[in-house]
Amino acid sequence: MAESFLFSIAESLLSKLASQAYEEASRVLGLYDHLKNLKDTLSLVQAVLLDADQKQEKNHELREWLRQLKRVFFDAENVLDEFECQTLQNQVIKAHGTTKDKVSHFLSTSNPLVFRYKMAQQIKDISMRLDKVAADRHKFGLQPIDVDTRVVHRREMREMTYSHVNDSDVIGREQDKGEIIELLMQQNPNDDHKSLSVIPIVGMGGLGKTTLAKFVFNDKGINKCFPLKMWVCVSDDFDLKQLIIKIINSADDSVFLADAPDRQKNLNKMDLEQLQNQLRNKLADQKFLLVLDDVWNEDRVKWVGLRNLIHVGAAAGSKILVTTRSHSIASMMGTASSHILQGLSLEDSWSLFVRWAFNEGEEENYPQLINIGREIVKKCRGVPLAVRTLGSLLFSKFEANQWEDARDNEIWNLPQKKDDILPALKLSYDLMPSYLRQCFALFSLYPKDYNFTSYGVIHLWGALGFLASPKKNRAQDDIAIQYLWELFSRSLLQDFVSHGTYYTFHIHDLVHDLALFVAKDDCLLVNSHIQSIPENIQHLSFVEKDFHGKSLTTKAVGVRTIIYPGAGAEANFEANKYLRILHLTHSTFETLPPFIGKLKHLRCLNLRKNKKIKRLPDSICKLQNLQFLFLKGCTELETLPKGLRKLISLYHFEITTKQAVLPENEIANLSYLQYLTIAYCDNVESLFSGIEFPVLKLLSVWCCKRLKSLPLDSKHFPALETLHVIKCDKLELFKGHGDQNFNLKLKEVTFVIMPQLEILPHWVQGCANTLLSLHLSYCLNLEVLPDWLPMLTNLRELNIDFCLKLRSLPDGMHRLTALEHLRIKDCDELCIKYKPQVGECWDQISHIKQITIDEQKIWKKR
Structure with missing residues (x-):
């Protein structure tokens, strides 16, 4: 299915070839004519790619033609990447190279004469191959289509919440809810207080089993009946120990954030007997x-084994509610008859479709679409996910032929397993623009139930060159966020939540299945069942714990992505010279192999949480294409590599080191650096005194035990938008800040586990016109919020969590008219005073759209 990405790849190649930088560099190197010929042929091919993509389903020969093109395109990308590497290397040698560096450069294969000859041969070869393949385009009768018209019709997004499903958000499930609640309220069979009732909800994927379970879980009557409620997502991995740990964690929602990592580590070290004792203590004498x-x-x-462990602490009347797709699993686990979840009725499906396809009441204006829409709904077979996907797909489309295309598209006739709704989902994929397709396909590299963040998506898509070139005043992350919103608008993302400057989200299991299906030619999730890696694979992800792939055979030499958590010294990436992304989180390398400096195409190197690595080779600084370097949690790293200023493309840098003094001038010379995290640097006492960071947007400082000084002002941080300060006990946020700090343009400020924080720093007031989000968590000595807080007139989100001494919010909260989200948790006095509807100070905050007080959430429509 990767052939459907080709239009986007061709567009990217043409964009590079047309850029002024390429033209100037190609003239210097004497390659202008060669690149122009390549560009001309590429333009001819691109013109018919969209037509070819639409016709390939029926034509095997056409699909093979597209596969040949794909191979040429990938090779062309690699050649042009070589060209960029050389250009960047020349810049570094010119700016920072010593005489020895320049002599060595001249004598190497990077010598301009040698490089020109080598590149000319490679470009000629690519051009000849492309000419040969392009000549065959005429026999398919392809028509030129210049613009990818499969665009997203943007709309105002409806505010939704997924953690607590409101009655109005669920259609056609009232009877199901009542039946399950009745089962949960019943006394255990035969009045047997020792038994543990297990009630399964069974149905095919996408029917809304989880939604129904949440519907029940948050019912007021259920809250009264069960003092203790726990939610555990089991998914594919039924690891007994890990499930017990999840249940323990779910049972205890009052864990201090500061203690959570150590507590989790301690739980992981326990055997089942010890965990059973922990679980018994949590469940003892509680009906759950x-x-x-x-x-x-x-x-x-x-x-x-799991049931017996849970049963040990079960009080009379405790219940387990299970959701599963399998009737045999339900039979195995259940003590009561399964609740078989059926599809929605046609009328309920239609109501759901109308909600997603039209604005409220709008359908009455388009009677010609009603009959077509009802035929589309019939094809969804009562599956809410399919209904919602197609409804949102047709939102703001009012031409009958657009609806008929959705109804008549041949994707419905694809072979499928019984009760499989992949065709319904794939239609949504097929109508995506090409640029969005290749981004979506990469979700297949992650396991189900993965917690995505927009930060992770940005470095994945960005490192692979999938993000369009930013236009004036737009950054790379802005493009990525736009893509995420487009995917969300097609109902392909769930729990899509804004946190001010970033987003979190999930994808439904069926959507994950779709990603696996469309990406199968290019992406591979490697597990112990995989014997060999096909030569066409571009992206690899090792998903199983303790599987190192030693027995794997591979013909793939063009691999661009390797996600390999827990990799050890036996891992060898030397053959993958075209790597763009290398993720080695939690790896056990003590030193990186020296060839790492030869991976000149590398854009992202992720070494997070390597607890053994002590040194990094200085050759890393030869990776001029590197955009993302993540060293957070490498707590044994003695020093950063020398020559950091040579990483002239670095965009996001995370640092953990034992150094007492960071090479600040080197870091400040990274002219593209926008995201910087300093974490677990236990010997650092001060940061960035007098150092300027002209384009830095995010600064995050974590767990630096000795840090005392962090001066911030608009002169040195003119572009700073996000500041996170977490668990830096000795940091004095008030010292060294003059009036100039009132000019900071911060949009998000987060203080977590800051016991020394008794009042907010005055310089936050200087962000009155820009601050969108303020997070205060585990600031145990924070006693009062300043009177000037209501001056933050653009504030949209305020989170206050476990600030035990905070007794009230400042007067004038009603002036925060932009405030949409207020969350207060584990602040006893605040929670009582501002309790929805009944608290003595409720009127001061009742204008806010979403309010969560100790997990009780309410929404109000404006």
Whole structure:
């Protein structure tokens, strides 16, 4: 299916070839004519790619032609990347190179004469191959289509919440909810207080089993009946120990954030007997409801082991609610008859479709679309996910032929398993623009239930060159956020939540299945069942713990992405010279292999949480294409590599080191650096005194035990938008800040685990016109919020969590008219005073659209 990306790849290649930088560099190197010929042929091919993509489903020969083009395109990308590498290297040698560097450069294969000859041969070869393939385009009768018209019709997004499903958000499930609640309220069979009732909800994927379980879980009557409620997502991995740990964590929602990592580590070290004791203590004498969501395990031995451990602490009347796609699993686990979840009725499906396809009441204006829409709904077979996907796909489209295309598209006739709704989802994929398709396909590299952040997506898409070239005043991350919104508008993302300057989200299991399906030619999730890696694979992800792939055979030499958590010294990437992304989180390398400096195409190197690595080779600084370097949590790293200023493309840098003094001038010379994290640098006492960061947008400082000084002002940080300060006990946020700090343009400020913080720093007031989000968490000595807080007239989100001494909000909260989200958790006095509807100070905050007080959430429409 990767052939559907070709239009976007061709567009990217042509954009590079047309740029002024390429033209100037090609003239210097004497390659202008060669690149012009390549560009001309590429333009001819691109013109018919969209037509070819639409016709390939029926034509095997056409699909093979597109596969040949894909191979040429990938090779062309690599050649042009070589060209960029050489250009960047020349810049570094000119700006920072010593005489020895320049002599060495001249004598190497990077010598301009040698490089020109080598590149000319490669470009000629690419041009000849492309000419040969392009000549065949005429026999398919392809017509030129210049613009990818499969665009997203943007609309105002409806505010939705997924953690607590409101009645109005669920259509056609009232009877299901009532039946399940009745089962949960019933006394255990035969009045047997020792039994533990297990009630399964069974149905095919996408029917809304999880939504229904949440609908029940948040019911007021259920809250009264079960003092303790726990929610655990089981998914594919039915690991007994990890499930017990999840249940323990779910049962205890009052864990201090500061203690959570150590506590989690301690739980991981325990054996099952110790964990059982922990679990018994949590469940003792409490009537509980436990939801086990998305169970796939068919091993009865594993289930009986888990049930027996839970049963030890179960009080009379406790219940387990299970969601699963499998009737055999339900039969194995259930003590009561399964609740078989059926599809929605046609009328309920239609109501759901109308909600997503039209604005409220708008459907009455388009009677010609009603009959077509009802035929589309019939094809969804009562599956809410399919209904919602197609409804949102047709939002703001009012031409009958557009609706008929959705109804008549041949994708419905693709072979499928019984009750499989992949065709419904794939239609949404097929109508995506090419640039969005290749981005979506990369979700297949992550396991189900993965917690995505927009930060992670930005470095993934950005490092692979999938993001369009930013226009004036737009950054790379702005483009990525736009793509995410477009995917969300097509109902392909769930729980899409804004946190001020970043987003979190999930994808539904069926959407994950779709990503796997469309990416199967290019992406591979490697597990112990995989024997070999096909030569066409571009992106690899190792998903199983303790699987190192030693027995794998591979013909793939063009791999661009390797996600390899936990990799050890046996991992060898030397053959993958075209790597763009290398993720080695939690790896066990003590030193990186020296060839790492030869991976000149590398854009992203992720070494987070390597607890053994002590040194990095200085050759890393030869990677002029490197945009993302993540060293957070490498707590044994003695020093940063020398020559950081040579990483002239670095965009996002995370640092952990034992150094007492960071090479600040080197870092400040990174002219593209926009995101900087300093974490677990236990020996650093001061940061950035007098150092300017002209384009830095985010500064995050984590767990620096000795840090005392962090001067911030608009002169040295003119572009800073986001500041996170987390668990820096000795940091004095008030010292060294003059009036000039009132000019900071911060949009998001976060203070977490800051016991020394008794009042907010006065310089936050200087962000009155820009601050959008303020997060205060575990600031245990914060006693009062300043009177000037209501001056933050653009503030949209205020989170206050576990600030135990904080007793009230400042007067004038009503002036925060832009405030949309207020969350207060584990602040006893605040929670009582501002309790929705009944608190003595409720009127001061009742104008806010979303208010969450100790997890009780309410929304109000404006």
